[in-house]
Amino acid sequence: xxxxxxxxxxxxxxxxxxxxxxxxxxxxxxxxxxxxxxxxxxxxxxxxxxxxxxxxxxxxxxxxxxxxxxxxxxxxxxxxxxxxxxxxxxxxxxxxxxxxxxxxxxxxxxxxxxxxxxxxxxxxxxxxxxxxxxxxxxxxxxxxxxxxxxxx
Amino acid sequence: xxxxxxxxxxxxxxxxxxxxxxxxxxxxxxxxxxxxxxxxxxxxxxxxxxxxxxxxxxxxxxxxxxxxxxxxxxxxxxxxxxxxxxxxxxxxxxxxxxxxxxxxxxxxxxxxxxxxxxxxxxxxxxxxxxxxxxxxxxxxxxxxxxxxxxxxxxxxxxxxxxxxxxxxxxxxxxxxxxxxxxxxxxxxxxxxxxxxxxxxxxxxxxxxxxxxxxxxxxxxxxxxxxxxxxxxxxxxxxxxxxxxxxxxxxxxxxxxxxxxxxxxxxxxxxxxxxxxxxxxxxxxxxxxxxxxxxxxxxxxxxxxxxxxxxxxxxxxxxxxxxxxxxxxxxxxxxxxxxxxxxxxxxxxxxxxxxxxxxxxxxxxxxxxxxxxxxxxxxxxxxxxxxxxxxxxxxxxxxxxxxxxxxxxxxxxxxxxxxxxxxxxxxx
Numbered sequence: 314x315x316x317x318x319x320x321x322x323x324x325x326x327x328x329x330x331x332x333x334x335x336x337x338x339x340x341x342x343x344x345x346x347x348x349x350x351x352x353x354x355x356x357x358x359x360x361x362x363x364x365x366x367x368x369x370x371x372x373x374x375x376x377x378x379x380x381x382x383x384x385x386x387x388x389x390x391x392x393x394x395x396x397x398x399x400x401x402x403x404x405x406x407x408x409x410x411x412x413x414x415x416x417x418x419x420x421x422x423x424x425x426x427x428x429x430x431x432x433x434x435x436x437x438x439x440x441x442x443x444x445x446x447x448x449x450x451x452x453x454x455x456x457x458x459x460x461x462x463x464x465x
Numbered sequence: 466x467x468x469x470x471x472x473x474x475x476x477x478x479x480x481x482x483x484x485x486x487x488x489x490x491x492x493x494x495x496x497x498x499x500x501x502x503x504x505x506x507x508x509x510x511x512x513x514x515x516x517x518x519x520x521x522x523x524x525x526x527x528x529x530x531x532x533x534x535x536x537x538x539x540x541x542x543x544x545x546x547x548x549x550x551x552x553x554x555x556x557x558x559x560x561x562x563x564x565x566x567x568x569x570x571x572x573x574x575x576x577x578x579x580x581x582x583x584x585x586x587x588x589x590x591x592x593x594x595x596x597x598x599x600x601x602x603x604x605x606x607x608x609x610x611x612x613x614x615x616x617x618x619x620x621x622x623x624x625x626x627x628x629x630x631x632x633x634x635x636x637x638x639x640x641x642x643x644x645x646x647x648x649x650x651x652x653x654x655x656x657x658x659x660x661x662x663x664x665x666x667x668x669x670x671x672x673x674x675x676x677x678x679x680x681x682x683x684x685x686x687x688x689x690x691x692x693x694x695x696x697x698x699x700x701x702x703x704x705x706x707x708x709x710x711x712x713x714x715x716x717x718x719x720x721x722x723x724x725x726x727x728x729x730x731x732x733x734x735x736x737x738x739x740x741x742x743x744x745x746x747x748x749x750x751x752x753x754x755x756x757x758x759x760x761x762x763x764x765x766x767x768x769x770x771x772x773x774x775x776x777x778x779x780x781x782x783x784x785x786x787x788x789x790x791x792x793x794x795x796x797x798x799x800x801x802x803x804x805x806x807x808x809x810x811x812x813x814x815x816x817x818x819x820x821x822x823x824x825x826x827x828x829x830x831x832x833x834x835x836x837x838x839x840x841x842x843x844x845x846x847x848x849x850x851x852x853x854x855x856x857x858x859x860x861x862x863x864x865x866x867x868x869x870x871x872x873x874x875x876x877x878x879x880x881x882x883x884x885x886x887x888x889x890x891x892x
Contacts, residue, residue, distance in 0.1 A: 386636075
């Protein structure tokens, strides 16, 4: 089975894997998500109505209000946070938000993640070792099944 | 990240557990940013009130407000006793106006908790300014002053118009900054990052509050977090127009700094705005772009029957309140419509003294303080359709409250308040 490897910089340590949710739109915290469910609520967002709960969230970064970190902090307490985050544009909002979400996070990748990772791909974010492994959709069915079994 | 001996001592717990947790967060945050060091600050504006279910549960639990503050302002699951602040610290906007809590639909128990929360904040030295615009009521940073502020509309104001230096901080980093007097040295603290990136050729006159809101909303949509430089502004705008402009640009995008050569703090000329470098991007703003911003802001609105007119986002100045009084001029707010105006409490006191509060009250409107509908998540009962002169509020209300929202001029809004119907258009 073919895996694609990306290297980058650790933002928050740890290691997690799961299904990718990818957007090229930046995300608002306050007024952008429902922290109790992890659902994107911004009307004109391409992920409007979708939840990042337990996903590997791949996105450019944060925008909008300074409540960003509070909303992702709250999502962690509600059990609705992403499993890991991969983003491309560093700001204080995303840095603080990632820290308080306490999920593995990486940035400054050696390849453009939006050209490699698609929604539904299986992604392992090993932030401690600064490596991301991507298994493309279609080659991932058994991984999704394994994950479901683990959860049961 | 490099730490001084003083900072290392804080991290080692020499100044007690709360300062230790604060420094631990600043180190994690600074390293996430890739910051080289911390910097001193003595001007912190943050959010220190319990606003959601988890924070209220912590504040009501055995650890009380120390537990709430530890989790939400220091990212510490372990409860530590919170000592007095080390820096000048202001509370920003809150979730209710204690004078109008019933009208705002606030639960009695939340009102009680808010009172206790304010007592806790006061006891450690947090000034209860309770506004999104501390710069309107006395916290006016000096050019070059390193600040640690939340509130995107205030950040863009003090960076651009005053030349203070802050990034958009969050609840946890402002909590840590007020206990240590430190914040990661990064972003807009550094000269290099304050120069312009985008040249905006403004080809039409920008004269009213609505014009400036539309311009800000369009620019934010295009530049995201970059630093726009406006060329072609012929008339020096009022401070309220710039307040609106920045709030709009920080809502559609993440603008934290901009230049208008000859007007804002750090650029007398285009050369100074761009640091003698070429713009990375350039675009124009004309009639078509203005219309596009107008349509985006009115994206959610369909029903012309307006239930609620919201004014004062960011919080209104005394000049704006007087303008509203002049437009109301003996008329009455429609029986199916509510008119609420939001202003900092000290400005409301001034409005009381001037009789403006009475004029608004007699017309059927209410002048409120400390909060706004988007932050407090409240609306007059049964509200389905809102109208506002604020691009920021028009951007957020449909998502946060699920209501249709009209955006327009202050004249459009007051007209809708009186007739109960929206008739604004992109003139």
